[in-house]
Amino acid sequence: MAKGRGVLSIDSDLISTTSAFFLHNPTVLNSFPDQENIVNPKWKQLATTGRQTMDATSARSPPTTIQFPVKLINTNDARDDDDDEDDDDSSLPSDNRRRTVIDEMDFFARKKHDDGYPITNNSTDDLKDSGSPAGLELNVNTGLNLLTTNTSSDQSMVDDGISSNMEDKRAKSEVAVLQAEVERMKVENLRLKDMLNQVNSNYNALQMHLVTLTRDQKSHHKNKQHDDKIKNNGMVPRQFMDLGLVAAAGDTDDLSLSASEGGRSRDRSRSPGNNVENTNEDGALVFDQDKKGFARGADHREDSPGQGWASNKVARLNPAKTIDQTEATIRKARVSVRARSEDAMISDGCQWRKYGQKLAKGNPCPRAYYRCTMAAGCPVRKQACFLFFSLIIFEDRTILITTYEGNHNHPLPPAAMAMASTTSSAARMLLSGSMSSADGLLNSNFLTRTLLPCSSNLATISASAPFPTVTLDLTQNPNPLQLPKQPTQFQFPFPNATQDPANASATALLPQIFGQALYNQSKFSGLQMSQDMEPNRLGQQSQPASQQNPLADSLAAATAAIAADPNFTAALAAAITSIIGGAHQNNINIKVKPNPEREEIKLGVHSFLKLPVQIWQSRKGEEKRLVVVDKGTA
DNA sequence: CGGATTTGACCCGCGC
DNA sequence: GCGCGGGTCAAATCCG
Secondary structure, rough: EEOOOOOOOOHHHHHHHHHHOOOOHHHHOOHHHHHHOOOEEEHHHHHHHHHHHHHHHHOOOOOOOOOOHHHHHHHHHHHHHOOOOOOOOOOOOOHHHHHHHHOHHHHHHHHHHHHHOOOOOOHHHHHHHHHHHHHHHHOOOOOOOOHHHHHHHHHHHHOOOHHHHHHHHHHHHHHHHHHHHHHHHHHHHHHHHHHHHHHHHHHHHHHHHHHHHHHHHHHHHHHHHHHHHHHHHHOHHHHHHHHHHHHHOOOOOHHHHHHOOOOOOOOOOHHHHHHHOOOOOOOOEEEEEEOOEEHHHOOOOOOOHHHOOOOOHHHHOOOOOOOHHHHHOOOOOOOOOOOOOOOEEEEOOEEEEEEEEEEEOOOOOOOOEEEEEEOOOOOOOOEEEOOHHHHHHHOOOOOOEEEEEEOOOOOOOOHHHHHHHHHHHHHHHOOOOOOOOOOOEEEHHHHHOOOOOOOOOOEEEEOOOOOOEEEEEEEOOOOOOOOOHHHHHHOOOOHHHOOHHHHHHHHHHHHHHHHHHOHHHHOOOEEEEEEHOOOHHHHHHOOOOHHHHOOHHHHHHHHHHHOHHHHHHHHHHHHHHHHOOOOOOOOOOOOOOOOHHEEEEEHHOOOOOOOOOOOEEEOOOOOOOEEEEOOOOO
């Protein structure tokens, strides 16, 4: 079973801040009753963050055990009024008066005593005394009728003139009954919380549908006009982004796929099993664009396993490319999360089952395919593969790229909600059409500021890839000015990353650059990286590596040795060549100033690779350059 | 023994 | 039309 064992690091501040921009109500995060029992400490803060909402929810929930003692006090007051037969001219009904005659409340008398209002069981004088202070609570209505049974029995007690021993026994039995009742109410409370959570989830899902469908309608007119522009200037990527709006109407898998494939039959010659997984067996509503309405999932079986990965299925459709059909060609957004993890899977709170593994070209690290198994028919899938360069350059600092697609059709545990909210919101941002770009890679200020306000470099959008993809880079340290370090929330398995400025910057920059390159291989034309790229970032990392890392000197020596090793050269070149597919023009220029802070880049490389690369050093020795040589000539 | 994983084969789109 | 690559399936295998 594929269980997330990796250490995923997400800053909960980031999430909490981000959640303010989520379309669906983040309170879902807090609606699970088991927050106290969260095992993983990494998520505890999330649970704690949500506790306010939980408390509020509890306060609004049906009567709890807290309230009914108040009701008892109220009864005592009434009893007091009645017991004072001589002085009292109470207008209470006769039954209430009879009820108050009961002097059964041994344990309540004790409680009152504790509260400072002493009551003696059989003393009517005491009953008189006890009446006045409790009168403040007369108006408290607990909504519980727990006293009904008690009072009736008490009434008979009084009439029968039972002794104090019997009263003690009765009191004990009533305590037991009340305790059982308390337990029952606790269980009921938990059940109600579950129901509330379910309602919240349903509400959020419906809200998302409504928003996206409304947006779809509004954008439909725009798309018409936009298509004309596209015809004229062939701005396919632009068109693509706009089509994303339609996909956004699904926001979730179901809708987009239905819209894109509605009315067409799949020609895939697979076994019927292909259709099993995405048919919404749970009866989820699916929007059928052809039918202009929602249909039950059971009737919506044209889809294939790829409800999740819709893109290639969309491409399988009728190749005739009219504008309308192009509109129907909806590619689903993907959200790629880049996190530091040494395990093949990050722990995102969901249960995944691995259904395939593929050795993608250019990456010796196989890509694993997972599907969500938390609910039958859940269309969510994810891919996971290690960032190759992270293995090359930071051997001990692997970066795992996890790509999600689709939305879950089932309630999620809090831990999963964090990731799901992040990814779904990112996908919505991508598909919202508010940040369309004429060309592939862009850094969206909009997305950055809204989805990930803590950092300006955490989110990247790629529309040129086969799928619109939002990449959330969780490998970087957020801007320390905006987000103080909180290493306790999520633990990256790389302690040095925050300690060593050089490491921090390098680990942040390289994966960002190379990782994006991997996702845009078709557009890859060269990369440059310099220490000057982010002076602020480096400036905020105060101490030089040599001061903080006692191994700096030895590392520098090792670096020099490794860099001089022809095996290293060959290995690194081979790796890069492999990644970029041996394209002739693909020279990767990595400017490396001879700075001791860089020494970690070269560690442990040549044990990993075997193909050639050339390292060129400038005359002055200020700069080293890695040149990828063609596979045949290297 | 049931469920999860592995892995070779297959399907399909796309580029040449 | 053919080959390549991504994605998926499903039988075989593993494992608790």
